[in-house]
Amino acid sequence: MLSLSFLSRPLLLLLLSSWPVRAQEPAAATPTDAPDCPEACACAPGGQANCSGRALPAVPAGLSRRVRALQLDHNRVRALPPGAFVGAGALLRLDLRENGLRWVHARAFWGLGALQQLDLSANQLEALAPGTFASLRVLRALSLADNRLACLEPATLGALPLLRALSLQDNELSALKPGLLAGLPALNALRLRGNPWVCGCALRPLCAWLPRARPCLRTRRARLPPPKPERAAAALASALYPLPSSTLPTRVNK
Numbered sequence: 001m002l003s004l005s006f007l008s009r010p011l012l013l014l015l016l017s018s019w020p021v022r023a024q025e026p027a028a029a030t031p032t033d034a035p036d037c038p039e040a041c042a043c044a045p046g047g048q049a050n051c052s053g054r055a056l057p058a059v060p061a062g063l064s065r066r067v068r069a070l071q072l073d074h075n076r077v078r079a080l081p082p083g084a085f086v087g088a089g090a091l092l093r094l095d096l097r098e099n100g101l102r103w104v105h106a107r108a109f110w111g112l113g114a115l116q117q118l119d120l121s122a123n124q125l126e127a128l129a130p131g132t133f134a135s136l137r138v139l140r141a142l143s144l145a146d147n148r149l150a151c152l153e154p155a156t157l158g159a160l161p162l163l164r165a166l167s168l169q170d171n172e173l174s175a176l177k178p179g180l181l182a183g184l185p186a187l188n189a190l191r192l193r194g195n196p197w198v199c200g201c202a203l204r205p206l207c208a209w210l211p212r213a214r215p216c217l218r219t220r221r222a223r224l225p226p227p228k229p230e231r232a233a234a235a236l237a238s239a240l241y242p243l244p245s246s247t248l249p250t251r252v253n254k
Protein backbone atom coordinates (compact mmCIF):
# COMPACT_ATOMS: atom_id res chain seq x y z
CA MET A 1 0.00 0.00 0.00
CA LEU A 2 1.18 3.50 -0.82
CA SER A 3 1.72 5.57 2.28
CA LEU A 4 1.69 9.35 2.42
CA SER A 5 5.33 9.44 3.52
CA PHE A 6 6.21 7.75 0.28
CA LEU A 7 4.87 10.66 -1.74
CA SER A 8 7.23 13.51 -2.40
CA ARG A 9 6.08 16.85 -1.04
CA PRO A 10 5.32 18.48 -4.44
CA LEU A 11 3.17 15.53 -5.41
CA LEU A 12 1.34 15.67 -2.10
CA LEU A 13 0.66 19.39 -2.59
CA LEU A 14 -0.56 18.69 -6.07
CA LEU A 15 -2.94 16.07 -4.74
CA LEU A 16 -4.22 18.41 -2.06
CA SER A 17 -4.65 21.35 -4.40
CA SER A 18 -6.73 19.32 -6.81
CA TRP A 19 -9.16 18.52 -4.00
CA PRO A 20 -12.61 19.77 -4.98
CA VAL A 21 -13.11 23.35 -3.90
CA ARG A 22 -16.58 22.51 -2.69
CA ALA A 23 -15.18 20.34 0.08
CA GLN A 24 -13.50 23.36 1.62
CA GLU A 25 -16.66 25.36 1.97
CA PRO A 26 -18.03 25.31 5.50
CA ALA A 27 -20.93 22.89 5.22
CA ALA A 28 -24.22 24.27 6.53
CA ALA A 29 -22.47 27.19 8.22
CA THR A 30 -25.54 29.32 7.70
CA PRO A 31 -28.49 26.98 8.20
CA THR A 32 -30.99 29.80 7.93
CA ASP A 33 -29.94 30.32 4.32
CA ALA A 34 -30.21 26.66 3.42
CA PRO A 35 -33.25 25.93 1.32
CA ASP A 36 -35.81 23.92 3.21
CA CYS A 37 -36.96 22.14 0.15
CA PRO A 38 -35.84 21.42 -3.42
CA GLU A 39 -37.55 23.85 -5.74
CA ALA A 40 -39.40 21.18 -7.68
CA CYS A 41 -40.91 19.57 -4.60
CA ALA A 42 -43.50 20.19 -1.93
CA CYS A 43 -42.26 19.93 1.61
CA ALA A 44 -44.08 19.37 4.85
CA PRO A 45 -42.91 19.92 8.40
CA GLY A 46 -40.85 17.12 9.81
CA GLY A 47 -38.61 16.94 6.75
CA GLN A 48 -40.99 15.32 4.27
CA ALA A 49 -40.03 16.23 0.72
CA ASN A 50 -42.59 15.19 -1.84
CA CYS A 51 -41.06 15.15 -5.30
CA SER A 52 -43.35 12.39 -6.48
CA GLY A 53 -44.67 12.30 -10.06
CA ARG A 54 -43.04 15.50 -11.34
CA ALA A 55 -41.30 14.09 -14.41
CA LEU A 56 -37.92 14.90 -12.83
CA PRO A 57 -34.99 13.66 -14.95
CA ALA A 58 -32.55 13.74 -12.03
CA VAL A 59 -32.33 13.97 -8.26
CA PRO A 60 -33.38 17.55 -7.54
CA ALA A 61 -30.82 20.06 -6.32
CA GLY A 62 -31.24 21.75 -2.98
CA LEU A 63 -31.42 18.73 -0.71
CA SER A 64 -30.43 19.67 2.81
CA ARG A 65 -29.99 17.90 6.09
CA ARG A 66 -33.51 18.93 6.97
CA VAL A 67 -34.94 16.41 4.55
CA ARG A 68 -35.80 13.22 6.42
CA ALA A 69 -38.04 11.49 3.89
CA LEU A 70 -37.65 11.94 0.15
CA GLN A 71 -40.39 10.78 -2.19
CA LEU A 72 -38.86 10.68 -5.62
CA ASP A 73 -41.10 7.96 -6.99
CA HIS A 74 -42.79 8.10 -10.41
CA ASN A 75 -40.20 10.34 -12.04
CA ARG A 76 -37.67 9.88 -14.86
CA VAL A 77 -34.46 9.43 -12.95
CA ARG A 78 -32.78 6.90 -15.25
CA ALA A 79 -29.35 7.03 -13.62
CA LEU A 80 -27.88 7.84 -10.23
CA PRO A 81 -24.37 9.38 -10.41
CA PRO A 82 -21.80 9.25 -7.58
CA GLY A 83 -22.93 11.21 -4.55
CA ALA A 84 -26.42 11.70 -5.98
CA PHE A 85 -27.76 12.60 -2.54
CA VAL A 86 -24.91 14.58 -1.02
CA GLY A 87 -26.27 17.19 1.31
CA ALA A 88 -29.10 14.95 2.47
CA GLY A 89 -27.09 13.20 5.13
CA ALA A 90 -29.99 13.04 7.59
CA LEU A 91 -32.27 11.21 5.18
CA LEU A 92 -34.14 8.30 6.78
CA ARG A 93 -36.40 7.16 3.93
CA LEU A 94 -35.81 7.28 0.20
CA ASP A 95 -38.42 6.24 -2.34
CA LEU A 96 -37.21 5.79 -5.91
CA ARG A 97 -39.97 3.53 -7.23
CA GLU A 98 -40.95 3.69 -10.88
CA ASN A 99 -38.29 5.87 -12.41
CA GLY A 100 -37.14 3.66 -15.24
CA LEU A 101 -33.87 3.57 -13.31
CA ARG A 102 -31.23 1.59 -15.21
CA TRP A 103 -27.92 2.54 -13.72
CA VAL A 104 -26.79 3.18 -10.17
CA HIS A 105 -23.19 4.21 -9.60
CA ALA A 106 -21.42 2.22 -6.89
CA ARG A 107 -21.11 5.43 -4.86
CA ALA A 108 -24.55 6.85 -5.62
CA PHE A 109 -25.69 6.39 -2.02
CA TRP A 110 -22.57 7.71 -0.35
CA GLY A 111 -23.26 10.07 2.49
CA LEU A 112 -26.58 8.48 3.46
CA GLY A 113 -25.32 7.12 6.75
CA ALA A 114 -28.69 7.52 8.48
CA LEU A 115 -30.86 5.93 5.80
CA GLN A 116 -33.22 3.26 7.12
CA GLN A 117 -35.50 2.52 4.18
CA LEU A 118 -34.61 2.37 0.51
CA ASP A 119 -37.16 1.50 -2.16
CA LEU A 120 -35.76 0.85 -5.64
CA SER A 121 -38.67 -1.26 -6.80
CA ALA A 122 -40.39 -1.15 -10.19
CA ASN A 123 -37.35 0.06 -12.10
CA GLN A 124 -35.22 -1.44 -14.87
CA LEU A 125 -32.10 -2.42 -12.99
CA GLU A 126 -30.26 -5.31 -14.62
CA ALA A 127 -27.19 -5.24 -12.41
CA LEU A 128 -25.78 -3.48 -9.39
CA ALA A 129 -22.10 -2.80 -8.74
CA PRO A 130 -20.26 -4.27 -5.74
CA GLY A 131 -20.40 -1.91 -2.77
CA THR A 132 -23.53 -0.10 -3.93
CA PHE A 133 -25.10 -0.35 -0.48
CA ALA A 134 -21.89 -0.42 1.56
CA SER A 135 -22.31 3.03 3.07
CA LEU A 136 -25.85 2.35 4.31
CA ARG A 137 -24.78 1.02 7.67
CA VAL A 138 -28.14 1.39 9.42
CA LEU A 139 -30.40 0.33 6.54
CA ARG A 140 -33.36 -1.68 7.80
CA ALA A 141 -35.44 -2.27 4.69
CA LEU A 142 -34.38 -2.61 1.07
CA SER A 143 -36.63 -3.33 -1.87
CA LEU A 144 -35.22 -4.32 -5.23
CA ALA A 145 -38.53 -5.86 -6.29
CA ASP A 146 -39.80 -5.72 -9.82
CA ASN A 147 -36.53 -5.07 -11.62
CA ARG A 148 -34.53 -7.14 -14.11
CA LEU A 149 -31.81 -8.43 -11.86
CA ALA A 150 -30.46 -11.75 -13.10
CA CYS A 151 -27.62 -11.95 -10.66
CA LEU A 152 -26.91 -10.50 -7.25
CA GLU A 153 -23.35 -10.73 -5.96
CA PRO A 154 -22.76 -10.92 -2.19
CA ALA A 155 -20.48 -7.87 -2.55
CA THR A 156 -23.40 -5.84 -3.84
CA LEU A 157 -25.29 -6.16 -0.57
CA GLY A 158 -22.13 -6.43 1.48
CA ALA A 159 -22.60 -6.32 5.24
CA LEU A 160 -25.80 -4.62 6.33
CA PRO A 161 -25.92 -5.39 10.04
CA LEU A 162 -29.40 -3.99 10.71
CA LEU A 163 -31.20 -5.04 7.53
CA ARG A 164 -34.45 -6.73 8.51
CA ALA A 165 -36.43 -6.81 5.28
CA LEU A 166 -35.16 -7.55 1.80
CA SER A 167 -37.36 -7.91 -1.24
CA LEU A 168 -35.99 -9.50 -4.37
CA GLN A 169 -39.31 -10.58 -5.78
CA ASP A 170 -40.20 -10.25 -9.45
CA ASN A 171 -36.70 -10.26 -10.89
CA GLU A 172 -34.77 -12.66 -13.14
CA LEU A 173 -32.83 -14.41 -10.40
CA SER A 174 -32.17 -18.12 -10.77
CA ALA A 175 -29.80 -18.62 -7.87
CA LEU A 176 -28.83 -17.17 -4.52
CA LYS A 177 -25.08 -16.76 -4.49
CA PRO A 178 -23.28 -18.36 -1.56
CA GLY A 179 -22.60 -15.68 1.03
CA LEU A 180 -25.38 -13.39 -0.12
CA LEU A 181 -27.25 -13.65 3.16
CA ALA A 182 -24.17 -14.06 5.34
CA GLY A 183 -23.69 -10.34 5.86
CA LEU A 184 -27.31 -9.83 6.90
CA PRO A 185 -27.52 -11.10 10.49
CA ALA A 186 -30.74 -9.23 11.32
CA LEU A 187 -32.70 -10.35 8.26
CA ASN A 188 -36.12 -11.73 9.11
CA ALA A 189 -38.22 -11.06 6.03
CA LEU A 190 -37.05 -12.13 2.61
CA ARG A 191 -39.28 -11.91 -0.44
CA LEU A 192 -38.30 -14.11 -3.34
CA ARG A 193 -41.38 -14.87 -5.38
CA GLY A 194 -41.59 -14.16 -9.06
CA ASN A 195 -38.09 -15.29 -10.01
CA PRO A 196 -37.05 -18.22 -12.26
CA TRP A 197 -35.35 -20.06 -9.40
CA VAL A 198 -33.49 -23.20 -10.24
CA CYS A 199 -34.04 -25.47 -7.28
CA GLY A 200 -31.06 -27.39 -5.97
CA CYS A 201 -27.64 -26.28 -4.84
CA ALA A 202 -28.34 -22.80 -6.17
CA LEU A 203 -30.66 -22.24 -3.23
CA ARG A 204 -28.43 -23.72 -0.53
CA PRO A 205 -27.83 -20.31 1.16
CA LEU A 206 -31.55 -20.08 1.70
CA CYS A 207 -31.63 -23.45 3.46
CA ALA A 208 -28.87 -22.30 5.78
CA TRP A 209 -30.75 -19.13 6.57
CA LEU A 210 -34.19 -20.70 7.11
CA PRO A 211 -33.73 -22.31 10.55
CA ARG A 212 -32.81 -18.97 12.13
CA ALA A 213 -35.47 -16.98 10.31
CA ARG A 214 -38.23 -15.97 12.68
CA PRO A 215 -40.83 -15.42 11.38
CA CYS A 216 -39.16 -17.21 8.57
CA LEU A 217 -40.75 -16.16 5.33
CA ARG A 218 -43.83 -14.29 4.29
CA THR A 219 -46.16 -15.13 1.47
CA ARG A 220 -48.64 -12.52 0.53
CA ARG A 221 -50.03 -11.44 3.88
CA ALA A 222 -49.71 -14.77 5.55
CA ARG A 223 -47.23 -15.32 8.33
CA LEU A 224 -45.92 -18.82 8.29
CA PRO A 225 -45.56 -20.93 11.42
CA PRO A 226 -42.15 -20.97 13.13
CA PRO A 227 -39.71 -23.11 11.20
CA LYS A 228 -39.54 -26.80 11.97
CA PRO A 229 -37.61 -28.95 9.54
CA GLU A 230 -40.67 -30.19 7.66
CA ARG A 231 -42.28 -26.77 7.71
CA ALA A 232 -39.13 -25.10 6.46
CA ALA A 233 -39.44 -27.02 3.22
CA ALA A 234 -43.02 -25.85 2.83
CA ALA A 235 -41.99 -22.31 3.67
CA LEU A 236 -39.28 -22.47 1.07
CA ALA A 237 -41.68 -23.69 -1.57
CA SER A 238 -44.31 -21.11 -0.76
CA ALA A 239 -41.79 -18.30 -0.67
CA LEU A 240 -40.55 -19.14 -4.10
CA TYR A 241 -43.78 -19.84 -5.88
CA PRO A 242 -47.15 -18.16 -5.59
CA LEU A 243 -49.68 -20.38 -3.89
CA PRO A 244 -53.23 -20.88 -5.06
CA SER A 245 -55.29 -19.00 -2.49
CA SER A 246 -56.95 -22.19 -1.27
CA THR A 247 -53.64 -23.48 0.02
CA LEU A 248 -52.70 -20.38 1.97
CA PRO A 249 -52.53 -20.95 5.70
CA THR A 250 -55.92 -20.25 7.24
CA ARG A 251 -54.54 -18.02 9.94
CA VAL A 252 -53.59 -14.71 8.45
CA ASN A 253 -52.14 -11.93 10.53
CA LYS A 254 -53.52 -8.52 9.61
Ligand SMILES: *[C@@H]1O[C@H](CO)[C@@H](O)[C@H](O)[C@H]1NC(C)=O
Pocket residue numbers: 050051052053
Ligand atom coordinates in the same frame (compact mmCIF):
# COMPACT_ATOMS: atom_id res chain seq x y z
C1 LIG B 1 -47.09 14.04 -3.20
O1 LIG B 1 -47.39 14.84 -4.33
C2 LIG B 1 -48.26 14.20 -5.26
C3 LIG B 1 -48.34 15.06 -6.50
O2 LIG B 1 -48.51 16.40 -6.19
C4 LIG B 1 -49.60 13.94 -4.61
O3 LIG B 1 -50.46 13.29 -5.49
C5 LIG B 1 -49.37 13.05 -3.39
O4 LIG B 1 -50.57 12.83 -2.69
C6 LIG B 1 -48.35 13.65 -2.45
N1 LIG B 1 -48.03 12.68 -1.40
C7 LIG B 1 -48.05 12.98 -0.11
C8 LIG B 1 -47.72 11.88 0.82
O5 LIG B 1 -48.30 14.09 0.30
